[in-house]
Amino acid sequence: MARSSNLPEPTASAAPVRALGARRLLLALAVVLALYAVDLACAATVPASAHAFAVNVAVPFDLMVCVPAAFYLLAVRRRGLTPLAVLPVVWAGYLAASQLAAPGLLSPLAVSAAAGSAGTFSLLPPLFAASLYALLWLVAAARASVLNPLLVDDETLTVRWAAFVCEDVPLRLVTGVGAAAPDVPKRERLDLSVMGAPPCWIELSEPLEVRTLAGTRRPVRAINVSPDNAAAFKRLVGARLR
Numbered sequence: 001m002a003r004s005s006n007l008p009e010p011t012a013s014a015a016p017v018r019a020l021g022a023r024r025l026l027l028a029l030a031v032v033l034a035l036y037a038v039d040l041a042c043a044a045t046v047p048a049s050a051h052a053f054a055v056n057v058a059v060p061f062d063l064m065v066c067v068p069a070a071f072y073l074l075a076v077r078r079r080g081l082t083p084l085a086v087l088p089v090v091w092a093g094y095l096a097a098s099q100l101a102a103p104g105l106l107s108p109l110a111v112s113a114a115a116g117s118a119g120t121f122s123l124l125p126p127l128f129a130a131s132l133y134a135l136l137w138l139v140a141a142a143r144a145s146v147l148n149p150l151l152v153d154d155e156t157l158t159v160r161w162a163a164f165v166c167e168d169v170p171l172r173l174v175t176g177v178g179a180a181a182p183d184v185p186k187r188e189r190l191d192l193s194v195m196g197a198p199p200c201w202i203e204l205s206e207p208l209e210v211r212t213l214a215g216t217r218r219p220v221r222a223i224n225v226s227p228d229n230a231a232a233f234k235r236l237v238g239a240r241l242r
Contacts, residue, residue, distance in 0.1 A: 028075035032089065035067045036096065043100050055100040063093030084138050150227055152236050157202065159225055161192040165211065169223070173204045174241060177234045182222040190220045197226040200233065 039059050046054040068089040076085050144163040151158040157169040182189070182203045190210055193199060207219035227233035 024078055025075050028071055031074060032067055032071055035062065035070065039063060039096075055097075059100055060093070060097035063097045064090055067093055082138055084135070088135070150225060150233065152240065154240060157237060159192060159202070159223055161225075165192055167208075167210045167223075169202065169204070169208060171237075171240055173206060173208060174237065175203045175205050176241075177202050177237050179230070184221045188219065188221045189224065190222070191224045192226070193224045194226040198230060200225050200227055200230045202237075 039062050043051075043055050043059055068086045071089045072083065072086050075081070076083060141162045145161070148160040148162065148166070150160065152171075155171055157171055157174060158166065159169060160166045178201055179199050180201070181199065182201050184203075188207065190212065202223045202225065204221045204223075207221050209217050209219050210223075211217050225233075
């Protein structure tokens, strides 16, 4: 039997949500740019006696820790994105801070600056490679999530998370689908939900042995997933449970 996907077509009601998300992202970017401007202004106006400390310690800490933290709180966390999305902001902070580094105080940036222009960028290749790998991994995982949706037929509910987890759950074991966390021990839960997405728990009448993200197998009685449309997914599963 052909299986049906639980991916509904976008509706007009999603437009205000996308607009709100875009405004929040623009706000986060504006805050990041404002913090960069403040750091540049401080680096340019700080007294000479404190200049080395400012550009080698204070500014790098701000650009590589405080600014990414602000971006995470304002954009990544609110939009339910993976924390890996902060890596480009950290890398940009390092690049900007390395341009301001000056000899005179022992710090990684100061050592790079003292070594000359080649030394300034000596740490950039591995940092760039790590960031690029993380972004490629993120894109691949996102694409795999699209190509591997949740599937439902008359006998089986297939739960999948990107390219890492794929489990066939017999519908005869499913007792219900809901947003409330089931009353089962934590070790008997399998959370495959997307960060920040509303919970959608699939409750089972008896333990089902599944493979975890670590590759081990253990029995579970509840699985949390993130369908694009939780209400439609609940109706689809509920109709087959009757």
